[in-house]
Amino acid sequence: MSQMDPDAVSKAFVEHYYSTFDTNRVGLAGLYQEASMLTFEGQKIQGVQSIVAKLTSLPFNQCKHHISTVDCQPSGPASGMLVFVSGNLQLAGEEHTLKFSQMFHLMPTPQGSFYVFNDIFRLNYA
């Protein structure tokens, strides 16, 4: 993992996260753990079960994320990575897309992958 380019790792993570969100939302459970925290439009949620319950109960069935920007930085000695995303969210049946920003703090797993420790999501209203 340490030999991999952090920009490439964060890009791969972002693509995986949003394609899972858009096609198999319940599959997001594999990306969070018990200690994970999500703040979704100001609502604080802790732990993979509660987080997945929140994400799968959002009031839309189909959506598609279009990513505009991805920035990443190493977060410190624990080999975490901060990933800062902005883009658009198209809900099925809605005319206009919603702009959003999202911040992930990824932590490494023993298997050489990453899980989401921190997740903060905000819509960007005009």
Add this chain to the structure above:
Amino acid sequence: MFIFLFSFAKNIFNFILEISTMAETNKGMEEEVASAFVNHYYHLFDNDRSSLSTLYNATSLLTFEGQKIYGVEDISNKLKQLPFDQCRHSISTVDSQPSSIAGGCGGIIVFVSGSLQLHGEDHPLRFSQTFHLIPVLQGSFFVQNEMFRLNYG
């Protein structure tokens, strides 16, 4: 000039006092720290941009509209050279979370959205910004990570 220095020193002192008082309680204090930090950061940015250097150190990282900048000197230079003299930030949302489990490094992630009015410009610019604050021994925090993006319509 003296009055200016005094009010500036008072700001820093109040910030550190507020933070070190909270650092003792530790549990769930990230909201208060985030709020105090955000007030302090944008006040400095809008009134005394060169003093932002007090918030960074040699290990700090800034990504500004995709450009990566390392260390307090280069970060300070970048912020000083931004192509506007006067600006005013209006903050819409502040979210925060601890960046490690309890007993870990005590870092705090702060996620901000708002708008930025440049002097002389008609319309404000919308932005989002992420900070990762790390505590220092004196009870204050420094900015280890920072990422800034304008949110275009």
